[in-house]
Amino acid sequence: MFAIVxxxxxxxxxxxxxxxxxxxxxxxxxxxxxxxxxxxxxGETPKVGTPTVxxxxxxxxxxxxxxxxxxxxxxxxxxxxxxxxxGHRQELTVLKIEEISAGA
Numbered sequence: 001m002f003a004i005v006x007x008x009x010x011x012x013x014x015x016x017x018x019x020x021x022x023x024x025x026x027x028x029x030x031x032x033x034x035x036x037x038x039x040x041x042x043g044e045t046p047k048v049g050t051p052t053v054x055x056x057x058x059x060x061x062x063x064x065x066x067x068x069x070x071x072x073x074x075x076x077x078x079x080x081x082x083x084x085x086x087g088h089r090q091e092l093t094v095l096k097i098e099e100i101s102a103g104a
């Protein structure tokens with residue numbers, strides 16, 4: 001059984017036991033998180049939501065509050081002596097999927 005969930009503006013295909021890195025969610029390490037925006041549930045009897053599956057939820061546990069790799073943003077205009085260099089590291093939450101409930 002798998003589910004397609006939406007969090008942080010992105011969609012993820014998850015199954016029980018999977019680990020995913022999503023945009024930062026509030027909570028400490030070891031806390032339980034419920035992802036309520038379930039777009040579809042697959043398996044023997046698939047369900048597709050319009051836009052979400054009613055009553056469905058995915059329960060996950062926070063494994064780590066981490067940061068992604070550094071991305072360098074460099075802007076330049078030639079012959080104008082214009083250069084700007086900035087770095088960015090995305091705040092991430094690593095989740096372990098524990099349960100997928102299809103609801104009613």
